[in-house]
Amino acid sequence: MRDPDFWQKDGIAAKLLSPLSAVWRAGACIRTATTTARHPGCPVFCVGNFTVGGAGKTPTAIALFDLLTRLGRTPHFVSRGYGGSITGPHQVDPVKDHADKVGDEPLLLAQEGPAWISRMRSLGAEAARNAGANAIILDDGLQNPSLIKDCSFAVVDSAYGIGNGRVMPAGPMREPLLRGLEKVHAIILVGDQTPDFINDLPASVPVLRAHVTPVNGADFKDRKIVAFAGIGRPAKFYDSLKQVGANVVLTRDFADHHPFTDHEISALRTEATRQNAMLVTTQKDWMRLPSESRTGISSLNIRLMFEDPEQLSRIVTSVLADG
Structure with missing residues (x-):
């Protein structure tokens, strides 16, 4: 699904749906009250967001992994x-x-370091x-x-x-x-705005500025590109391609976490051939492609760069020092 347009505006649709937000909040409260929280016995760093949809959590998690490894x-x-x-x-x-x-x-995370999946996060952390x-x-x-x-x-x-x-469904907030x-x-x-x-914000909540930076952007400079993405906000990916100098001649959006079919991949290849263009997607989407279908499809690889890396380092170091 795509975010409804009214999630960006506090208009009539949002106001009409606001009573249902109370149901969402009540469900979260019940879940918290009936869940026994556990700690794995080592520091836990959470990378999350306030809203549904993509915000840059995965590159942030990788940046945190790199910092912890250096420490x-x-x-x-x-x-x-x-x-x-x-x-x-x-x-x-x-x-x-x-x-x-x-x-x-x-x-994608497992390409960087040990990664676990667990529907029960506490059990995954303990493992x-x-x-x-x-x-x-x-x-x-x-x-x-x-x-x-x-x-x-x-x-x-x-x-x-x-x-x-x-809060959902009246807006994009999870809480x-x-x-x-x-x-x-x-x-x-993440970004310039x-x-x-x-x-x-209260002074007690620091804001760390960061930017998504392509690491293989030179591969696409001055090249004709047919780009496709199944992420929360595909426009960010297309903008990144344009910023590295790619000539994006066609884009194709899919739902977030979309499982690509053979027919869809074939159609994308046909369009790229017709446009005499490279076929390019995101790292996450490339991971979802069947391994036998990845040949001839490139991905724009990214990293998160902090304007002041020491801000993050000080926070993490302080948490580690507290045990």
Whole structure:
């Protein structure tokens, strides 16, 4: 699905749906009250967001993995494995596993370091600890009550912000902003813009500025591109291609975490041939392609770069020092 347009505006549709937001919030409260939270015995760093949809959690989790590794830790990723069929706990094998079993994000994370999927995040964290992890990076799960977090970051797309600020289904929020702010050590703001709510944040919530940077952009400079994406906000991917100098002649959007069929892949190849263009997708989408279908399809690979890396380092170091 795509975000409804009214999620960006506090108009009549949002107001009419706002009573249903109370049902969503009540469900979250019941879940929290009936869940026994557990801690794996090593620091847990959560990378989540306030809203549904893509914000940049996966590249943030990878940046945190790199930092923890430089600090001498042995971090493991833990994810729910959205889009996969395995309930876990299961350590992802980046060679043998497929996205339909483990999900696209865990498969991408497993290219960087040890990654686990588990519908019960607490069990996944404990399995990771038993396998040698001395730090856990929880990919998503800010609103999940089953695992005690030592440090949580909320990743925010600077162009999207928090939409109209209302809780689903009246808006894109997973929970009220004030409740979310109580959980986080910092907000990681990805992009050049500054959403209105950032200016009203309490001083106790630092904002870390970061930017998504292509690492293989030169491969696409001055090339004709047919681009396709099944992520939360495909336009961000197309803009990234244009920023590296690619000539994007055609785009094709799919639903977030879309499982590509042979027919769809064949149609994309036909269109790329007709346009005499390269066929390019995102790293996550490339992970979801069947291995036998990846030949001839490229991906734009990205990293998250912080404007002031020391901000993140100070927060993480402080949490580790607290045990």
